[in-house]
Amino acid sequence: MFDVKVCELLNSQINKEFYSAYLYLDFSNYFTDQGLNGFANWYKVQAQEERDHALLFMQYMQNNNLKVSLDAIGKPEISYIDSMTPLKAGLEHEEFVTASIHTIYDSAYQVKDFRTMQFLDWFIKEQGEEETNANDLIRKMELFGTDAKGLYLLDQELGQRIYTAPSLVL
Ligand code: MG
Numbered sequence: 001m002f003d004v005k006v007c008e009l010l011n012s013q014i015n016k017e018f019y020s021a022y023l024y025l026d027f028s029n030y031f032t033d034q035g036l037n038g039f040a041n042w043y044k045v046q047a048q049e050e051r052d053h054a055l056l057f058m059q060y061m062q063n064n065n066l067k068v069s070l071d072a073i074g075k076p077e078i079s080y081i082d083s084m085t086p087l088k089a090g091l092e093h094e095e096f097v098t099a100s101i102h103t104i105y106d107s108a109y110q111v112k113d114f115r116t117m118q119f120l121d122w123f124i125k126e127q128g129e130e131e132t133n134a135n136d137l138i139r140k141m142e143l144f145g146t147d148a149k150g151l152y153l154l155d156q157e158l159g160q161r162i163y164t165a166p167s168l169v170l
Pocket of ligand 1: 017020049050053097
């Protein structure tokens with residue numbers, strides 16, 4: 001019942017999610033080097049979420065007897081200028097992932113693959129949240145990040161983020 005194109009897109013999304021995890025670990029490492037451990041924590045938790053997304057796509061394929069093929073994960077190539085660089089790159093990346101998930105949804109819709117559409121519903125909502133989070137972080141950094149005390153408090157706040165498993169269970 002599965003369309004070849006939908007299948008390929010689902011498979012390539014696994015790689016995109018793992019790349020997201022890799023990218024956020026790179027951000028986390030950057031902030032660790034800067035001594036901003038709260039920011040580093042926030043992106044490390046984000047990386048864990050992205051790994052979960054990859055595993056969810058993999059599990060969905062396997063639940064439907066589709067063969068998973070893992071590709072090489074790209075090297076994050078970010079030229080860090082200041083602490084705003086990863087925040088902006090993060091938003092840009094989430095917009096890219098949103099577009100990618102919408103493309104899979106569109107392909108599933110074309111072939112009336114209702115099961116995949118329903119599976120993707122969670123991710124469509126999730127992407128809305130990811131973009132909101134990325135925008136909020138940029139906004140907070142613009143408002144408070146230029147002041148040493150503000151940056152300290154923001155770093156403390158981001159250090160509070162803890163990992164929770166995804167609400168989607170397959
Ligand atoms: Mg993701």
